[in-house]
Amino acid sequence: THKFWESQPVGQFKDIGDSSLPEGPIEPPTSLSEVKQEPYNLPALYEWTTCDMESDETCNEVYNLLKNNYVEDDENMFRFNYSQEFLRWALCPPGYYPSWHIGVRAKASQKLVAFITGVPARIRVRDEVVKMAEINFLCVHKKLRSKRLAPVMIKEVTRRVHLENMWQAAYTAGVVLPTPVTTCQYWHRSLNPKKLIDVGFSRVGARMTMSRTIKLYKLPDSPATPGFRKVELRDVPAVTRLLRNYLSQFVVAPDFDENDVEHWLLPTDNVVDSYLVESPETHEITDFCSFYTLPSSILGNQNYLTLKAAYSYYNVSVKTPLLQLMNDALIVAKQKDFDVFNALDVMHNESFLKELKFGPGSLHQSILFNYKSKTAVSTLLVTYLS
Ligand code: YNC
Ligand code: MG
Structure with a gap:
């Protein structure tokens, strides 16, 4: 079961094959004033940070977090090693929002321990162009795994996307989640x-x-x-x-x-x-x-x-x-x-x-x-x- 994902507006396994559901948004947009204004709460020892990817120092911190903690193959033989130039390219496209480059730091040491990002994209679905966020680089330090930090990060990036009046997103995963369009x-x-x-x-x-x-x-x-x-x-x-x-x-x-x-x-x-x-x-x-x-x-x-x-x-x-x-x-x-x-x-x-x-x-x-x-x-x- 997926306690978190079952509460989110994504296709659910139980609805697969139900063609009576209409195509398009699952939930209508709320008014901007109804979007939560304050960040979600983190565990007490941690705080939010916005990662300025134009800064060499911050870009290097993100690089190192991902280099040591990001996606590995099933046999743990290889781990993605995105370069700093690549991260800048992927995260700073035309019209990007600096506030969508979200980090978590340990309050005491100021060490960067988690990350998630969005960038804006215009995605055409049939003949309609939808402004979406592409969500990527979700990463929690290996020592902080399985503490339900990922759902908080996902809710926080969702909130910041909503604050820009965008209500749809696209992402990919190597793990099974509800539910892929492809x-x-x-x-x-x-x-x-x-x-x-x-x-x-x-x-x-x-x-x-x-x-x-x-x-x-x-x-x-x-x-x-x-x-x-x-x-x-x-x-x-x-x-x-x-x-x-x-x-x-x-x-x-x-x-x-x-x-x-x-x-x-x-x-x-x-x-x-x-x-x-x-x-x-x-x-x-x-x-x-x-x-x-x-x-x-x-x-x-x-x-x-x-x-x-x-x-x-x-x-x-x-x-x-x-x-x-x-x-x-x-x-x-x-x-x-x-x-x-x-x-x-x-x-x-x-x-x-x-x-x-x-x-x-x-x-x-x-x-x-x-x-x-x-x-x-x-x-x-x-x-x-x-
Ligand atoms: C994943 N990859 O199912 P349930 S891909 C989404 N994408 O929730 P905890 C994921 N959800 O099942 P951990 C996920 N992996 O109970 C796990 N989850 O409903 C779900 N790995 O949280 C999981 N990067 O904090 C479960 O898990 C809940 O400590 C468990 O952290 C997970 O960037 C993670 O593979 C992935 O760093 C951060 O394992 C950690 O394990 C890690 O206890 C290595 O979380 C790196 C890695 C993922 C790369 C990617 C796309 C992310 C998409 C996120 C969803 C975005 C939704 C749209 C938001 C904007 C909306 C608007 C408008
Ligand atoms: Mg966790």
């Missing part, structure tokens, strides 16, 4: 199979040897598509047009404008890489692909500290076949020394995963808060960065 799966493409095997991320397959495995995953030295190059600032209008047009086919998708594209997709060192195809003849921009950088710490290995992972982000194929475009993405990721390239089975990714030698990994569910949707939306692609 469940998707991670797929992994080895770029550095020897290291992945040495650290226990993957195994030598049946009837395979190390050298045959290395040969299997070998890639050409450079991309095959003529006109494949990095995205530049001057490309933002063309990339925005391509992406908006592509996303229009999905039931649920972010509603990106040029400012969003500049923030989320212009290449930033060690954060996000984006490439496009510019026709050598017409100079028309026809295709686009991108991935972000999210390393994981390798726990307790003598030889390696970090697994360098690229995560497929938005890819749009119009003229170049998606398979070829993604193969070029793998090639540039390999050039940049990534060990593995990850992708979810969302959008049209299923059409290339097997052929490009991705193997299946863990499940990942997306949930909407205070929004009921009728069908499981298999193409849902919100809250990517978690």
Whole structure:
């Protein structure tokens, strides 16, 4: 049972399959004056803090909390190690609210012990654009687990979202919660199979040897598509047009404008890489692909500290076949020394995963808060960065 989640406006397991429930908000918005004005109470030894992510010092504290306490795989072999540049990128998009970057400190030591964040997003559901919060980076220090601190943090971020007159949210989780609008799966493409095997991320397959495995995953030295190059600032209008047009086919998708594209997709060192195809003849921009950088710490290995992972982000194929475009993405990721390239089975990714030698990994569910949707939306692609 879920004592906390059963009290929240999210789809409930008991309602699954009940098509009489209308699509849309579960609870109507209250008036702003009815939103609780004071923060929720914390246990006596702790206090709220707003984390200024523009400050190097605070950003470093958040970095260290997450580096030591954030998400691990089921076998506790790896832990996400989001970089400080990545955290700034993920948490300070256009129109972000500093008050949604919420920390908890121990009063006596002033040590940061818990964190949760929201950023604003415009998410289109069918033909309606809903302003939502994307909730991410919920983290409680390992020594403070199972004390029901997470529900207080979730209620506090909800209160601060409501104070900005927003009533819906989206988030993802690796654990089972009531109730996902979609469940998707991670797929992994080895770029550095020897290291992945040495650290226990993957195994030598049946009837395979190390050298045959290395040969299997070998890639050409450079991309095959003529006109494949990095995205530049001057490309933002063309990339925005391509992406908006592509996303229009999905039931649920972010509603990106040029400012969003500049923030989320212009290449930033060690954060996000984006490439496009510019026709050598017409100079028309026809295709686009991108991935972000999210390393994981390798726990307790003598030889390696970090697994360098690229995560497929938005890819749009119009003229170049998606398979070829993604193969070029793998090639540039390999050039940049990534060990593995990850992708979810969302959008049209299923059409290339097997052929490009991705193997299946863990499940990942997306949930909407205070929004009921009728069908499981298999193409849902919100809250990517978690
Ligand atoms: C989770 N990941 O079920 P019930 S993902 C949501 N997301 O409540 P306690 C979670 N809820 O079941 P702990 C959750 N994990 O009794 C647990 N819960 O109803 C629920 N891990 O609280 C859980 N980060 O404080 C239970 O648990 C209640 O001390 C138990 O703390 C949990 O960022 C946690 O995986 C996750 O740091 C903080 O384990 C801790 O275990 C931890 O006793 C490692 O909590 C890091 C990790 C989660 C990453 C993420 C998305 C978070 C979404 C939160 C929900 C947002 C709702 C929308 C709000 C805005 C609304 C508007 C408008
Ligand atoms: Mg707790």
